[in-house]
Amino acid sequence: MSKDIFEVRWHGRGGQGAKTAALLFGDSALDSGMYIQAFPEYGPERMGAPVASFNRLSKKPINVHCSISNPDLVVVLDPSLIGKVNVIEGLQEEGKIIVNSSLSPKEVSEKLGVKNIKVYVVDASGISKETIGRDIPNTPMLGAMLKVSGLLDFDKTIKGIEIKLKKKFASKPEIIEGNIKAIKRAYEEVKSA
Amino acid sequence: MVVAAKTGNEAMAEAMRQINPDVVAAYPITPATEVVMIFAQFLADGLVDTEYIPVESEHSAMSACLGAAAAGARVMTSTSSQGLALMYEILPIVSALRLPIVVCEVNRALSGPINIHCDHSDTIAARDFGWVQIYAENSQEAYDGTLQAVKIAEKTSLPVMVSTDGFIISHCMEKIEMLPDDEAKKFIGEYKMEKSVLDIKNPTTRGALDLQDYYFEHRYQTSEAILNAKNPILEAGEEFGNKYGRKYGLIEEYKMEDAERVIVALGSTCGTTRDVVDELRGKGEKVGLLKIRVFRPFPAQEIATALSNAKSVAVLDRSDSYSGQGSPVYVEVLSALFKNDKKPKIVNYVYGLGGRDINLEDIKSVFENLKKVDQLEEKNYLGVRM
Numbered sequence: 135m136s137k138d139i140f141e142v143r144w145h146g147r148g149g150q151g152a153k154t155a156a157l158l159f160g161d162s163a164l165d166s167g168m169y170i171q172a173f174p175e176y177g178p179e180r181m182g183a184p185v186a187s188f189n190r191l192s193k194k195p196i197n198v199h200c201s202i203s204n205p206d207l208v209v210v211l212d213p214s215l216i217g218k219v220n221v222i223e224g225l226q227e228e229g230k231i232i233v234n235s236s237l238s239p240k241e242v243s244e245k246l247g248v249k250n251i252k253v254y255v256v257d258a259s260g261i262s263k264e265t266i267g268r269d270i271p272n273t274p275m276l277g278a279m280l281k282v283s284g285l286l287d288f289d290k291t292i293k294g295i296e297i298k299l300k301k302k303f304a305s306k307p308e309i310i311e312g313n314i315k316a317i318k319r320a321y322e323e324v325k326s327a
Numbered sequence: 328m329v330v331a332a333k334t335g336n337e338a339m340a341e342a343m344r345q346i347n348p349d350v351v352a353a354y355p356i357t358p359a360t361e362v363v364m365i366f367a368q369f370l371a372d373g374l375v376d377t378e379y380i381p382v383e384s385e386h387s388a389m390s391a392c393l394g395a396a397a398a399g400a401r402v403m404t405s406t407s408s409q410g411l412a413l414m415y416e417i418l419p420i421v422s423a424l425r426l427p428i429v430v431c432e433v434n435r436a437l438s439g440p441i442n443i444h445c446d447h448s449d450t451i452a453a454r455d456f457g458w459v460q461i462y463a464e465n466s467q468e469a470y471d472g473t474l475q476a477v478k479i480a481e482k483t484s485l486p487v488m489v490s491t492d493g494f495i496i497s498h499c500m501e502k503i504e505m506l507p508d509d510e511a512k513k514f515i516g517e518y519k520m521e522k523s524v525l526d527i528k529n530p531t532t533r534g535a536l537d538l539q540d541y542y543f544e545h546r547y548q549t550s551e552a553i554l555n556a557k558n559p560i561l562e563a564g565e566e567f568g569n570k571y572g573r574k575y576g577l578i579e580e581y582k583m584e585d586a587e588r589v590i591v592a593l594g595s596t597c598g599t600t601r602d603v604v605d606e607l608r609g610k611g612e613k614v615g616l617l618k619i620r621v622f623r624p625f626p627a628q629e630i631a632t633a634l635s636n637a638k639s640v641a642v643l644d645r646s647d648s649y650s651g652q653g654s655p656v657y658v659e660v661l662s663a664l665f666k667n668d669k670k671p672k673i674v675n676y677v678y679g680l681g682g683r684d685i686n687l688e689d690i691k692s693v694f695e696n697l698k699k700v701d702q703l704e705e706k707n708y709l710g711v712r713m
Binding site for chain 1: 330331332334358443444465492494495496498499500501502595596598599601602684685686687
């Protein structure tokens with residue numbers, strides 16, 4: 135039953151855009167005709183504190199409204215969370231994790247202490263500094279997760295994201311361009327062991 | 328239909344935009360803040376022409392709403408938890424004066440200890456103030472219910488609160504279908520108050536001193552009005568269904584035809600229960616869900632009929648009443664069944680206080696426990712550390 139539903143957990147720190155990424159991913163999945171949920175975890179979070187957000191995607195209407203405990207995919211926006219937050223909690227053996235890191239997939243796997251989980255890395259912070267001008271890892275991580283999840287048509291999704299960003303940043307076209315570049319680069323550069 | 332990804336709060340704010348109330352007086356409170364925040368943005372963008380009154384407290388918000396409604400305005404506001412509690416003084420006055428105010432309520436635990444997450448203690452505590460209460464399961468129902476609430480309120484001359492589960496629905500983005508603006512406006516129609524206090528040619532008074540001579544009659548009328556609200560609620564739900572494909576009633580029966588073990592619940596937990604029912608049905612277990620959508624007026628007869636063939640029933644309460652007996656939803660369901668010849672065994676589960684998660688396994692455990700209902704206490708707690 136629940137595996138009709140693809141579940142994602144995003145880990146980040148307050149201010150890195152984990153919530154925005156989940157909302158943007160959910161909204162994009164909706165554009166491709168899926169039923170979606172996107173919701174943040176609300177605790178006493180503030181800038182820099184560990185936060186999480188979540189997605190559910192399904193071809194059928196989604197009824198469940200409980201928290202996600204066994205995600206199919208985990209996205210870690212900030213590698214400094216590893217060891218402080220149990221980012222692999224509930225991940226199944228066939229699960230996948232994407233980490234924002236300049237290290238190799240093998241090195242990250244060792245850090246995570248996992249053997250049977252497929253580990254992907256992408257230097258989202260590096261990409262974001264080069265394309266957007268500062269370390270905002272959420273949109274490049276979204277690009278990486280679009281590749282890894284393989285659920286949405288990339289070209290269609292990127293067009294949809296561009297429209298959404300244009301609405302949000304009407305007065306700052308350079309931000310839109312940078313973000314789109316970041317998503318595309320991360321989509322290409324994400325790699326696994 | 329316009330398909331969009333909206334949180335519960337956004338869905339309610341969109342409904343408010345389409346309703347374009349004459350007056351909104353509001354004071355922000357988590358997790359309902361966004362409803363009026365988004366609405367204020369609509370106002371700033373010129374999408375509505377509402378008189379928006381940013382007041383200094385919820386007490387003032389509801390008082391301002393009352394005055395505006397007495398003058399004949401279409402009035403809405405939004406609040407949650409302590410905010411609703413600060414309105415409590417005014418809520419029974421609104422219903423006694425028969426003013427059709429609509430509140431978009433976001434369910435949040437009452438303090439203390441202070442907590443911002445979901446339970447139903449805020450609206451359940453307001454259950455006997457003469458307001459119609461509609462509990463939405465998801466963002467779609469929050470949107471649909473808000474539109475219907477305006478119609479119900481104006482038809483019955485009663486105030487209506489539509490509530491969503493705080494954060495669980497209020498901050499969860501989901502796929503919803505919205506009516507085109509003109510269609511939404513057509514559905515709610517124009518509002519013309521029968522006797523406005525501002526109609527100086529036909530002067531009337533609302534809220535005058537009402538002692539031994541008439542107070543009793545007025546309260547009796549409020550009681551009658553709540554009872555008689557059932558039909559207008561059903562008509563609004565029926566019309567909505569006929570026109571837009573989503574029909575609403577007082578209760579919703581899910582796989583109840585031959586159900587032996589049944590969970591009764593309100594709000595978002597019904598969605599989670601629905602999936603457990605599907606899973607257990609797949610294994611041949613005769614389980615069902617009875618969702619109470621409208622808690623006031625209480626659909627006692629409808630519930631009694633729906634449960635008459637069940638063997639065991641668990642009523643899930645997302646509030647505790649500190650009464651020394653069962654919690655409010657349970658007590659009312661129990662009392663509804665009392666006159667039935669055929670009665671199921673019935674127990675109460677208090678769950679989810681202060682936003683404590685209720686997951687599929689929790690719901691499964693309740694269905695499992697119902698197999699040996701005789702061994703259960705009357706009042707049980709789900710997911711609390713004792």
